[in-house]
Amino acid sequence: MKINIAEIRTRSNYLSILRLLLAIPLWFLFDDFSSQATRTTIFIICIFAAITDTLDGYLARKYNEITELGKIIDPLADKAVITAIVIKLFLIEEISAYYFFLIIGRDLVIFIGGIIISNLLGKVLPSNVIGKITVSFIGIVILLIILNIDRNFFLFNFFYYLSIALMIISLIAYGIRASEFIRRKKHESV
Secondary structure, three states, X not given: XXXXXXXXXXXXXXXXXXXXXXXXXXXXXXXXXXXXXXXXXXXXXXXXHHHHHHHHHHHHHHOOOOOHHHHHHHHHHHHHXXXXXXXXXXHOOOOOHHHHHHHHHHHHXXXXXXXXXXXXXXXXXXXXXXHHXXXXXXXXXXXXXXXXXXXXXXXXXXXXXXXXXXXXHHHHHHHHHHHHHHHHHHHHHO
């Protein structure tokens, strides 16, 4: 897989890079998570990150700026922001070890699997819909925690357990998709 330097200079990639960099202030803001002002700031940054995620995909499609680099940096930015937040929430005991390890484990399996598949195929597979939906539901749970919503509230539990189910489903879907691409690649070489 070759990345052309011109691929970096796209509107969508700039937004992905900006979102990737948002992980840094978020990491430090969680040190003062008990402050309502800090929680509000974290919430605003998270909403901004979600907007840039939606906007970078839209711009990439609208201006035909879908690049191999973009296929890497977009999900990397998502994972960096989510991972920074989830690690901090785990360290300050706002999420359970089970939820933490499920998110991190899923992301590690997908990341390592993605590297292996990219090396086998010579190209990066774009994210799929179920993966994007899963990240959205994890994001909703994180936002509800940031907003300090009661964990016994029906809405919180709905999104929490649905995000767990989606993590498992998306991991299985990624495995099936990867095996299909590997099978196709083997048939092409025969």
